Each structure stands twice: as C-alpha cells, then as structure tokens.
Amino acid sequence: MELKWQTPASLRQLLSELVGWDSRTLTEGEKAFSHKLKDKLGDLLYFQQNTSHLQLHDAGNERFAVTALYKHASAKDTIVLISHFDTVHTEEFGDLGDLAFKPEQLTDALLERKNDLPDEAREDLESGEYLFGRGTMDMKMGLALHMRLIEKASVEQWPINLVLVTVPDEEVNSAGMRAVVPALLQLQETHELKYKLFLNGEPSFTQEPGDENHYIYSGSIGKIMPTALFYGKETHVGEPLSGMTANYIASFLTQRMEWNTLFQETDLGENTPLPVSLQQKDLKMEYSTQTPYRGKALYNVFLMKRDASEIMDIFKQVAEEAADACNAQYKKICERENVEPIGTVTVITYEKLLQHATNKLGKEAVNAIKQEVVSDEQLDDREKSVRIADLLMLDCQELGPAIVLLYTPPYYPAVNASDDSLVAELVKLMKKTAEEAFDRSIEQIHYFNGISDLSYVSYKDTGKGWNVYQKNTPVWGATYEIPFSEMTQLDAPVLNVGPFGKDAHKLTERLHKESAFIQLPYMLDTLVKSMFPVKESILN
Numbered sequence: 001m002e003l004k005w006q007t008p009a010s011l012r013q014l015l016s017e018l019v020g021w022d023s024r025t026l027t028e029g030e031k032a033f034s035h036k037l038k039d040k041l042g043d044l045l046y047f048q049q050n051t052s053h054l055q056l057h058d059a060g061n062e063r064f065a066v067t068a069l070y071k072h073a074s075a076k077d078t079i080v081l082i083s084h085f086d087t088v089h090t091e092e093f094g095d096l097g098d099l100a101f102k103p104e105q106l107t108d109a110l111l112e113r114k115n116d117l118p119d120e121a122r123e124d125l126e127s128g129e130y131l132f133g134r135g136t137m138d139m140k141m142g143l144a145l146h147m148r149l150i151e152k153a154s155v156e157q158w159p160i161n162l163v164l165v166t167v168p169d170e171e172v173n174s175a176g177m178r179a180v181v182p183a184l185l186q187l188q189e190t191h192e193l194k195y196k197l198f199l200n201g202e203p204s205f206t207q208e209p210g211d212e213n214h215y216i217y218s219g220s221i222g223k224i225m226p227t228a229l230f231y232g233k234e235t236h237v238g239e240p241l242s243g244m245t246a247n248y249i250a251s252f253l254t255q256r257m258e259w260n261t262l263f264q265e266t267d268l269g270e271n272t273p274l275p276v277s278l279q280q281k282d283l284k285m286e287y288s289t290q291t292p293y294r295g296k297a298l299y300n301v302f303l304m305k306r307d308a309s310e311i312m313d314i315f316k317q318v319a320e321e322a323a324d325a326c327n328a329q330y331k332k333i334c335e336r337e338n339v340e341p342i343g344t345v346t347v348i349t350y351e352k353l354l355q356h357a358t359n360k361l362g363k364e365a366v367n368a369i370k371q372e373v374v375s376d377e378q379l380d381d382r383e384k385s386v387r388i389a390d391l392l393m394l395d396c397q398e399l400g401p402a403i404v405l406l407y408t409p410p411y412y413p414a415v416n417a418s419d420d421s422l423v424a425e426l427v428k429l430m431k432k433t434a435e436e437a438f439d440r441s442i443e444q445i446h447y448f449n450g451i452s453d454l455s456y457v458s459y460k461d462t463g464k465g466w467n468v469y470q471k472n473t474p475v476w477g478a479t480y481e482i483p484f485s486e487m488t489q490l491d492a493p494v495l496n497v498g499p500f501g502k503d504a505h506k507l508t509e510r511l512h513k514e515s516a517f518i519q520l521p522y523m524l525d526t527l528v529k530s531m532f533p534v535k536e537s538i539l540n
Contacts, residue, residue, distance in 0.1 A: 018135070133510075138501070172410070351471040
C-alpha cells in the first residue's frame with residue numbers, strides 16, 4: 001500500500017496544504033478547518049474501514065475539535081497526540097498578507113526583500129534551512145507529524161493505540177481543548193483504552209535571541225489572570241477632593257503587582273516570569289469633566305505549583321497592602337487640604353460582592369444583570385467579567401471606595417511530569433536518538449514556556465483551587481468553564497516533542513526544515529515504538 005505522508009517531500013506538501021487552510025482564530029477559516037481535516041484523514045484506508053473512529057466535537061461558535069482513533073485489536077495502551085490548528089492573525093505581513101498561508105511562495109518573496117528583515121531572520125532565510133509562513137511553526141507542523149504517525153501506525157498495524165486530537169482556539173481561550181476533555185473520557189470508556197501518555201507537538205521555542213538549541217518539554221507552564229475593579233467616588237474636576245479617582249487607587253496596586261516576586265515560582269531550576277499588567281483603563285465610555293471613578297486592571301501571573309486559591313490569597317495580600325498605602329497617602333492629602341475624607345478604600349473579592357448583591361437585590365435581579373451582559377456578543381469573556389462586577393458595584397455603592405478582586409479568563413493550570421519514570425525514560429531516549437542519528441543535542445525543559453493545551457490533562461487538585469476560581473470568575477458557567485473534575489481523570493504523564501522553529505506570532509515565523517521533515521519523524525517513530533509491548537516490539 002502506498003503511504004501518503006512518509007517522505008520528507010510528501011510531509012512538506014502536507015504541511016503546505018494545512019497551512020494553506022487559513023484558520024486564524026475566530027474566523028470562518030477556523031470553522032472550516034476541522035471539516036477539511038476530517039475529510040483528509042477520511043482518505044486513509046483505516047478510517048474508511050472504521051468511520052466511527054473519526055469524530056468532530058463541538059467547541060462552540062461553529063468550531064469543532066477533531067479526534068482520530070487508531071485502535072489495534074489487542075492493545076489497551078494508548079498515546080494521545082495533541083495539537084491545535086488555529087493561528088494568530090497576520091496584520092504584520094502587510095502587503096505580503098496574501099502569501100502568509102503559502103509557505104513556499106512567501107519564503108521566495110521574502111528573499112526579494114531580505115534586507116528588510118532582522119539580521120537573524122535574514123541569515124536563516126539565506127541559509128535555505130527554513131520555511132516561512134503563518135502556522136508553519138505554531139503549530140501545523142505538529143499536526144502534520146501526528147497525521148503521519150497515525151497513517152503509518154494504521155498501515156503497519158502497530159501494537160499500540162493512538163488518538164490524534166487537534167483543536168481550535170488554543171491561541172485565545174482554549175475552548176477546543178476544554179471541550180474535548182469529556183470526549184477523551186468517552187473514547188477511553190467506549191474502546192477500553194488505557195491512556196499512557198499525552199504527547200503534544202508544540203514546536204521547540206528559542207529561550208532567548210540567537211538560541212539555536214532544540215528542546216523537549218516535560219511539562220507546561222500555567223497562566224492565570226487576577227483582575228481588579230477599582231471603585232472610587234465621582235466628582236467634577238473643579239472639585240477634585242470631593243471624590244476619588246479609580247486611577248489613583250489603581251496606581252497603588254499596579255506598582256505593587258508589576259514584577260512582584262511574591263508571585264514568582266521556582267521549580268526544578270526554572271523560574272516563572274514575573275507578573276505584569278496586561279490592561280489598565282478607566283471605565284468611562286466617553287470624555288467628560290466628571291472624574292473617572294471606576295476602573296480595571298488585568299494582571300498576568302504564571303504558575304508552576306500554585307493553584308487559583310493560592311494566587312487569590314497572594315493577590316488579596318498585595319491588594320490590602322496597596323489599599324493601606326492608598327489610604328495613608330490620601331489621609332495626608334486630606335489633612336494638608338483641610339477636607340474630610342470621602343471614605344476608606346477596602347478590598348473585597350468578587351465572591352463577597354456577589355453575596356452582598358444577592359442579599360440586597362435578590363437572586364433574580366442579580367441573574368438578570370448577568371444575563372444582560374453575557375448575551376452581548378460584542379464583548380469577550382474578559383470584558384463580560386469586568387462588566388458584571390461593575391454593574392453589581394453600581395448597585396452596591398455602599399461598598400465603595402473599594403478594590404474588587406476577581407479572575408478573568410483564560411486559566412491554564414500548570415502541569416509537569418518530570419518526575420514520572422516513563423517520561424524520564426522517553427527524555428533519555430529522545431536525547432540519545434538525536435545524538436546518535438543526527439549528531440544533534442537536545443535539552444530538556446521542565447515547563448514549556450509558550451503555554452499549551454497540556455494544561456487541561458493530568459490535573460492535580462483536591463478541589464479547593466478550582467472552587468476559588470469558579471466563585472471568583474463572573475462568567476463561570478455562562479460563557480466560560482473548565483472541566484476540572486474530568487481533567488483529573490485524564491491521569492497520565494505529559495510530554496512535548498516538536499520541531500524546531502523561530503519567531504512564533506511574527507512576520508518571520510519559520511520552521512527548520514531538517515528538524516521538521518527528517519529528524520522529528522524518525523524521533524517520534526522511535527518514541528512510539530519504545531512503548532510497544534516488549535514481546536511485540538519492532539524497535540529492532
């Protein structure tokens with residue numbers, strides 16, 4: 001039987017086809033991609049004979065995740081192959097926008113204007129070793145490699161099961177992966193599978209400019225977004241001390257949140273990046289001489305071992321310190337100007353705000369406020385979260401001045417399997433294979449720093465962490481949910497092995513051709529075959 005995707009040339013052609021299916025997040029192309037992919041996989045003889053093993057799973061907004069199961073008659077052990085097919089947008093391509101999804105043509109076109117590129121990108125382009133294009137690196141090559149694996153396994157009847165999982169929306173909210181978690185549990189039950197490894201295909205990212213090292217990852221860093229709503233008191237600019245601006249209150253918290261080492265974690269010799277603010281603004285919808293008395297700030301915090309409960313505890317501690325400093329400085333100003341303070345800034349969580357509003361307004365009124373906001377399709381989940389808390393505060397002004405603490409999506413729990421014996425053996429195997437077969441060294445990183453969908457498997461939590469997240473995320477259960485309980489049942493280690501590339505999310509996004517089309521196919525074959533039952537192993 002002739003195989004479709006097993007040579008470097010055919011694999012490169014497959015990648016170009018996948019990249020050519022423009023699937024930018026939240027576009028019509030993203031909606032169409034899963035249907036095209038299902039048809040493509042459906043051309044394989046195995047899926048023509050086992051049509052029920054190829055499925056689409058609703059991820060919302062007319063988008064679908066795809067699962068493709070290759071099942072060996074006598075095998076229970078199963079590797080889940082994870083990828084995403086959405087890409088970020090392409091505004092930075094300018095007049096080359098039409099070529100962003102045509103890797104071969106784009107690479108040629110960039111050669112004609114190579115002097116416009118940064119030095120490192122220009123040198124890589126001139127070397128001929130890289131293929132440029134949106135999605136070549138992040139991460140349609142990972143999907144192509146998994147398609148190649150499942151084709152080969154099905155034709156050669158490898159004595160192991162493989163589940164290819166590829167999802168939309170990884171670049172924004174990971175709706176695809178969150179939606180497919182229950183489907184993986186259903187597949188496990190229906191086909192009596194035993195999940196042994198969740199293997200992602202995200203690319204090897206450079207750790208700093210000029211980094212030429214290739215990496216594999218035995219975990220994935222977490223990310224959470226603590227958010228604050230600042231509520232002062234309105235006044236006319238001509239009477240500034242009759243009120244208090246949200247901006248004034250926010251300044252005390254933001255300078256304590258930015259680069260705060262209280263949020264930094266260290267594990268296995270690696271550190272999380274320090275927190276920074278992702279957005280800070282007042283909530284005035286138009287210009288006027290009324291002072292801005294309502295505002296918001298969103299902060300990015302990376303995770304390794306901590307959960308949402310622990311982060312909220314630290315966030316509250318920092319916010320209370322900010323409120324104390326704000327109150328002390330404000331008191332001095334009032335004394336200097338001989339005016340009475342308007343009040344004292346306090347700190348409350350969204351959970352407490354919701355409880356107060358429900359007691360005051362009634363559950364029906366609070367639900368109506370929430371429903372009005374969540375039904376507004378012009379707002380994303382972050383804006384909806386802030387808007388709900390803001391409307392509740394407008395009806396509970398007796399709580400002000402205040403800093404309201406909440407969470408806004410997305411939330412990526414950290415995951416790590418560095419201490420797992422299987423993962424340790426696979427890391428050794430990949431290092432040995434790369435060195436012996438390609439004279440190339442590979443380094444292990446314990447936490448993939450690009451954020452990935454591995455966050456939604458192998459979840460460890462007794463319940464406290466996710467309960468705090470649920471209770472302090474205003475859109476929880478309406479437009480955003482994480483299947484925490486189901487995630488704990490997907491109990492297998494994680495590993496990320498992908499091709500080398502550079503400049504994800506940039507005009508110069510590029511894929512190392514030898515890594516992608518020659519080295520990784522061999523390495524992934526070696527990895528999967530090492531997990532065959534010993535008596536049936538065809539490693540030799």
